[in-house]
Each structure stands twice: as C-alpha cells, then as structure tokens.
Amino acid sequence: MYGLIGRMTARTGQRDALTAILMERVALGMPGCLSYVVAHDPADADAIRVTEVWISEAAHRDALTDEAVKAVLRQGLPLIATFEDATVTTPVGGLGIG
Template identity: 65%
Template sequence: MYGLIGKMTTLPGRRDELTSILLEGPGRMPGCLSYVVAHDPADADVIWITEVWTDEAAHRASLQMPEVKAAIHRGLPLVVTFSDAQVTAPVGGVGLG
C-alpha cells in the first residue's frame, strides 16, 4: 500500500470552503482505500489529508481524473501553503483489511 499525509493552510476563514471542495471531488477513485479530510483543532485555517492507496500508480492516476483536476483547480486559490507531504507505507488498520 501507498500512503500520504499532507497539511494545507488556507486563506483566513476559508477552511470550510476548501474542505467542501476536497470532499466533493474524490467520489470513486480506483485504488483509493481511504481518503480522510480533517480539521486541525488548534488552527482554524489548517486541513490535514490522509490517504491510503493500493499503490503509488493508483494515486498518480487519480490526479488525471477530470473531477480531481476540477477540484484542484477550484481549491488551489484558497491554499496559502502546503506542507511537504509525508509518504507512508500502510500495513493495515480498520477498513484497510
């Protein structure tokens, strides 16, 4: 499995708007085992995204999907910074089998 954990900081007061975009965009993504968007309770402008994929190729392929490209296009203007995404190697857990 292939995992990513990333942090986005939004423009002040725009976190909920970006969250909505991130949650409407994914839909059904082949190879995606888990996609979680979470708010940082200590910072009102920070979003954490945790993803688990069958492999890195499935993640790369998802970035070419029209609905994912559209979500990126709509959401990007709301982002102030991206932290370096951390790549992980998930080994299991609830929902991952």
C-alpha cells in the same frame, strides 16, 4: 499500499469552503483509494490535514490525471495559503484498509 499524510493552510476564513471542495473529490469516486480522510486541525483555525491510503503509488498517480479530479483541485488552489510537503507512508493495515 501507498499512503500520504498532508497538511495545508487555507486562506483566512476559507477552511470550510476548502474542506467542501476536498470532499467533492471523494464524491467523484477514486478508483484504487482505500481511505481518504479530511480533518480539521483543532490547534489552527485554518489548517486541514488529509490522510490517504491507496492500493499503490500508481493508483494515486492515475487519480491525479483524471480530468474531474483536476477540476476539483484547480477550484481549491485559490483557497490555499500554504501547502506543506506530504509525508509518504507505507500502510501495513488497519481498520477499513485490510
């Protein structure tokens, strides 16, 4: 499995709008994605954390080439103030991922 944990900061007052856009990505369906969790950081009114688990790094890479997913990501970019480097993980199991 392939995992990512990322943190981004929305432009002031735009966290809810950015969250809605990130959740649109889920509605599109993401083949190979076992878990995609969008969470608000309670310590920062503009911060969002995204945790993803994929069957493989290739499945994640393939999802980023999907035109519908690219359109959602382009829509969200203007609302992002900062985007930290994602931490890559190797999930070994857990609730909902086997």
